[in-house]
Amino acid sequence: MDTKQLRQKILDLAIRGKLVPQDPNDEPASALLARIKAEKEELIKDKKIKPDKKSTKDKSHYQNEVPFEVPENWEWVKLGYLCDYGKNEKASPSQVNENAWILDLEDIEKDTGKLLKRVHKNEKETKSIRNTFKKGDVLYSKLRTYLNKVLVADFEGYCTTEILPLDFNGFVVPEFARHVLMSNYFLEYTAKCCYGVKMPRLGTNDGRNAPFSLPPLAEQHHIVSEIERYFALIDEIEANKSDLQTAITQTKSKVLDLAVRGKLVPQDPNDESASVVLERISKEQKAQKTTADKFHYPFEVPDGWVWCKLGDILDIKSSKRVHKSEWKKSGIPFYRAREIIKLAQNDFVDNDLFISEEHYCNQ
Structure with missing residues (x-):
């Protein structure tokens, strides 16, 4: 929604x-x-x-x-x-009391107009001319209006001249x-x-x-x-x-944790052992032996599983940079770092980036 x-x-x-x-x-x-x-x-x-x-x-x-x-x-x-739109009483820094409320644009949340924080002069240095406002004034941001920062003052104070007090x-x-x-x-x-x-x-x-x-x-x-x-x-x-959303994220994390530890589904003694699979992969890659024994195991896994290095079961290589001039409207889809981060955070990614098949084969 x-x-x-x-x-x-x-x-x-x-x-x-x-x-x-x-x-x-x-x-x-x-x-x-x-x-x-x-x-x-x-x-x-x-x-x-x-x-x-x-x-x-x-x-x-x-x-x-x-x-x-x-x-x-x-x-x-x-x-x-x-x-009186735009007709405001102004005050120099010396005229502002040390305990006065000083309002800046970053203190207002965009789209909701909620006050994020109330800051007083003794908490921040101010050297600029300010618009004065009183309780009940509508404080309207004329700068970057699309941010939708509008607030009703619940107390008197001073604001940046980019905010207009409307009485x-x-x-x-x-x-x-x-x-x-x-x-x-x-x-x-x-x-x-x-x-x-x-x-x-x-x-x-x-x-x-x-x-x-x-x-x-x-x-x-x-x-x-x-x-x-x-x-x-x-x-x-x-x-x-x-x-x-927090519950869903935590549940996904827990499910993945159980999965990689071999605790998500029961073990089937009739399944081919992971060591056999790894040995077959090693032979296909013409490797002399697995390198799994050369590093520390993060946690115990079932008897039918085996620890190995990621490079033992797939090819990892760097790819060439895809320039904008090489982007296509169709072909082989590709993801940039920003899309991968969103995927990792379970965010929806509407990807419309493609490269040609020829470009893909030359990576």
Whole structure:
């Protein structure tokens, strides 16, 4: 079971309004937008914020073709209208308290958005400018967005400038916003917009104009509760899957150990002795005698078995390197070290590497 895809399926249903039933008594998202607009106008009037001169007359609604249909009481909104995307208070290293939480990208687990470790300034040296964030902010990584690192801050602190603290001012449930930003739909949007080859990042303007499916506030809470319930079940499945995989690996190891010690199946006195088989191999190879007596035996084996060196029963030789120019779409399959390691770890290997029969014979 691919639990990663299962999580994304749940998020997809959630942001399309299909995870929980619609309640006709909920205040529609349009009323929520009206309150946001009124609050912004009041703040502009009090000169607490400046009007966005770059915005069009319709500053809230997403004007392009919507990515998908949503329920009637939902609205498509620009992300930058719901939060001050990219407008963050910064702090120099000298302004950061020694006990302050310092968050870097490597502290967040990819795809799950879980906090891997909480580090304070007195535990690591920091010389760079930081973005400040407070409890409840959605911490969004604009760098390499495909890693899907999004976190809701449970405490105030300072983060790298590659992480943007997003304050939705109570109009969007932070956990709901986090799930939207981690959905495949949003990942696909950022993949189209990101610039840079080695370290792609989402530009501020593209982030502000990103389409955001906004449900009524009450429904946001219901959606978050359902997502958390389903994700808890998936976590349990993953834990059980991990325990099962460990048990399978241990069982395979034990079976192989019993097999090489001659304890897996009963011995048949009518079977041809391994010493006879080894003698026959030695004659075929024109060897004078077996070299089995020249090394230490790791453990005792049944009477019908015999210890020998690997080279006594097969030919071991080095092969030529297979260059990419010699790879074929069909022919003799071959494995590189990476595929052999996966096979040794009981991983699935979908091998599609081949060489010509002529190349194989010349090895």
